[in-house]
Amino acid sequence: MDLGLTGRRVLITDAPPGIGEGLARAFAEKGCDLHRVARAGDHLAALREALPAAHPAIAVTVQPLDLTETVAINAVMAAAGDVHILVNNAGAIANGNLADVDEARRPEGWELKIFGDINLRRATEARMKAHGGRSPDDGIRAVGVNRGPVDTDHFYAMLKQHAKSWLGDEARCGEFVERYPLKRPATVHEIADLGHFPASDRSADATGTIVTVDDGISSRHSIL
């Protein structure tokens, strides 16, 4: 299926491995240029070479940067160029309950997940708006992907932490997965397939909505 994505420039906040890497590969396969931002410069640099080698028509630029730094958003906008698609993927919410995530740890995740997301969307939309006007009157669409469990290192680290504190043994983390309606986390590939489709011309009518992919957990009220 031609998604009409060829030649689009995508800004993705991530470094491999993880969901952002799957999304980067999905967009690369569709002929998109990529600008990728995360702290792990070595991972980014390796992919700057690998993705164009597999997809010679695309250009990949990378920017090692902590998105919680005050200068970060301006630095990204200066380096990213004209962006057609923004994928706000970076996140590092601390695991644990109210006692575990005290006031000292709370900001480390929320600064990025909430304010980093808002600030980057505000800056990107302003640039997109310069090509037109006000979203959605000028063709700026926003679609969220509400993911449940996805089989990344991040997910298994969280699961092991829960297993250790609730079951006394991190090796029992698989018992949580057994409680999911489909008894599996989503794969990165599945999330990437779903995640890049809303950015395509074949999804031109979708905006202001959130797609939930969570193994059926929220519909069955069987949250972890």
Ligand SMILES: NC(=O)c1ccc[n+]([C@@H]2O[C@H](COP(=O)([O-])OP(=O)(O)OC[C@H]3O[C@@H](n4cnc5c(N)ncnc54)[C@H](OP(=O)(O)O)[C@@H]3O)[C@@H](O)[C@H]2O)c1
């Ligand atoms: N896996 C799941 O089950 C699941 C479920 C629901 C939602 N999510 C969300 O999906 C996103 C990706 O998850 P994942 O499982 O792929 O986890 P991950 O591998 O830990 O991905 C998080 C990404 O955020 C980047 N990042 C973290 N802090 C940053 C900072 N201060 N500045 C710039 N980049 C930063 C990390 O790169 P660096 O460390 O190199 O900076 C990494 O590439 C996260 O937002 C996560 O909360 C995941």
